[in-house]
Amino acid sequence: MAFRSVALALALVMTTLLAHAQEPSATDKETARQLMDIGDTKYDSGDYAGALESYQGADRIMKVTSTGLAVGKALMQLGRLIEARDKLLAVARLPQAADESPVLTRARDEAKELQQTLADRIPQLTISLAGVPAGVEASVQIDDDAVPPATYNLPRAVDPGTHTVSGTAPGYLASPQTLTLKEGDRQTLVLTFRATGARPHEEPKEHELEISPLVWAGVAVAGAGVIVGAITGGISLSTASDVKAQCEGTRCPVTAEEDGDRALVLAHVSTVSFCVAGAGAILAGVGLVLTFTGDNGADTALDLRPGFIGLRGRF
Numbered sequence: 390m391a392f393r394s395v396a397l398a399l400a401l402v403m404t405t406l407l408a409h410a411q412e413p414s415a416t417d418k419e420t421a422r423q424l425m426d427i428g429d430t431k432y433d434s435g436d437y438a439g440a441l442e443s444y445q446g447a448d449r450i451m452k453v454t455s456t457g458l459a460v461g462k463a464l465m466q467l468g469r470l471i472e473a474r475d476k477l478l479a480v481a482r483l484p485q486a487a488d489e490s491p492v493l494t495r496a497r498d499e500a501k502e503l504q505q506t507l508a509d510r511i512p513q514l515t516i517s518l519a520g521v522p523a524g525v526e527a528s529v530q531i532d533d534d535a536v537p538p539a540t541y542n543l544p545r546a547v548d549p550g551t552h553t554v555s556g557t558a559p560g561y562l563a564s565p566q567t568l569t570l571k572e573g574d575r576q577t578l579v580l581t582f583r584a585t586g587a588r589p590h591e592e593p594k595e596h597e598l599e600i601s602p603l604v605w606a607g608v609a610v611a612g613a614g615v616i617v618g619a620i621t622g623g624i625s626l627s628t629a630s631d632v633k634a635q636c637e638g639t640r641c642p643v644t645a646e647e648d649g650d651r652a653l654v655l656a657h658v659s660t661v662s663f664c665v666a667g668a669g670a671i672l673a674g675v676g677l678v679l680t681f682t683g684d685n686g687a688d689t690a691l692d693l694r695p696g697f698i699g700l701r702g703r704f
Contacts, residue, residue, distance in 0.1 A: 413450055413451060417450050417451075418450075418451070420447075420450060421446075421447040421450040421451045421456065422447075424443045424444070424446045424447035424450075425443070425444065425447045425455075425456065425459065427443045428440040428441075428442075428443030428444040428447065428459060428463070429459075431443065432459075432462075432463060432466075437463050437466040437467050438467060440459075440463045440466075441460065441463035441464065441467065444456060444459040444460045444463055445460055447459070448460050453483070453493055453496075454480050454483055454493045454494075454496035454497040454500065455492055455493055455496040457476060457477075457479065457480035457483070457496070457500065458477070458480055458496040458499055458500045458503075460476050461473045461474075461476040461477040461480060461500060461503065461504075462503075464476060465503070465507070468548055468549050468550060469548055470507055470510055470511045470548055470549065470572070471511060471546055471547075471548055473503075473507060474504050474507040474508065474511065477500040477501075477503050477504035477507065478500075478504050480496065480497060480500035481497060481500045481501035481504060483497060485497065509573060510572045510573055511546050511547075511548070511572075511573075512546070512547050512548070512549055512570040512571065512572065512573065512574040512575070512576070513544040513545065513546055513547070513574070513575050513576075514531070514544070514545050514547050514552070514554075514568075514570065514576055514577075514578060515542065515543065515544050515545070515575075515576070515577040515578070516529055516531075516536060516541060516542070516545070516554060516577075516578050516580055517541070517542050517577060517578070517579045517580070518541055518542075518556070518579075518580055518582065519579050519580065519581045519582065520561065520563075520581050520582035520583060521558050521561060521582045525558050525559060525560070525561065526538065526558065526559075527541075527556050527557070527558040527561070527563075527582065528556060528557050528558065529541065529554065529555070529556040529580060530554070530555050530556070531545070531547060531552055531553075531554055532552055532553055544575070547570060549570055549571055549572050549574075550569065550570065551567060551568070551569045552567070552568060552569075552570065553565050553566070553567045554566050554567075554568070554578055554580060556580050556582065558582055560584060560585055561582040561583065561584055561585060562582065562583060562585050563580045563581060563582045563583070564581075564583075566578060566580065
């Protein structure tokens with residue numbers, strides 16, 4: 390029993406100390422009174438923004454029904470009805486102290502009545518989406534405020550005045566729409582989305598130039614033809630020079646005749662090799678054309694046959 394009495398006494402002491410710690414000082418109270426007087430002067434002159442600033446300063450100090458009511462009224466005059474109702478509701482819910490003054494009680498009652506009247510004055514806007522396929526999540530904004538997707542097609546509270554509604558979706562875009570709402574308005578806005586032509590979640594691919602295999606085949610054939618033609622041509626010229634030297638007399642020896650035949654054959658081989666090199670160059674050129682026109686030339690090939698050089702395939 391004694392323990393309970395001590396615990397109760399300690400609780401009462403702590404509550405009293407906490408209450409005194411939270412209670413504004415005399416200086417704070419006087420500052421709040423002056424701020425309220427300044428706010429009243431500005432309110433009466435129509436400077437509601439200035440009045441709101443002074444009222445909010447006093448309310449941060451006192452946190453009582455009278456200062457909160459003044460803040461709510463200034464917000465109402467500025468057309469910020471949603472904030473005003475939220476503030477007035479908070480004032481109406483402030484607990485009543487046992488020794489509360491009649492001024493604070495009347496402020497609480499007035500705040501309760503005002504917030505009820507504001508409920509019907511706050512406009513409501515319903516946003517309906519069109520043009521967005523099922524499964525594509527759209528983002529909608531009213532001015533700078535994002536609208537939760539769960540509230541699409543449902544009435545949303547907005548302040549009176551002019552508002553801009555915009556929306557985006559992957560691969561779709563909605564042109565911003567502007568509308569003006571008066572107090573108590575109930576409107577529905579259809580936000581139409583149109584495809585932008587870009588596929589959603591698809592990164593642009595860099596174009597890669599695929600060189601036709603005919604280019605490499607042509608270069609190889611041309612290179613081989615030039616090498617073989619140059620070697621056989623050189624040997625043919627050298628052999629022909631030797632034959633000429635051997636035939637300076639009136640009659641060519643037998644060995645000179647054999648060397649002459651060999652030189653003639655090498656000359657033909659050299660000529661054919663250079664022709665093959667030319668065909669390879671043509672093939673490489675065709676491959677370059679196919680490369681830049683988007684065809685890899687897989688169905689084309691160089692046709693080399695005895696007595697014939699050509700390009701066969703499908704273009």
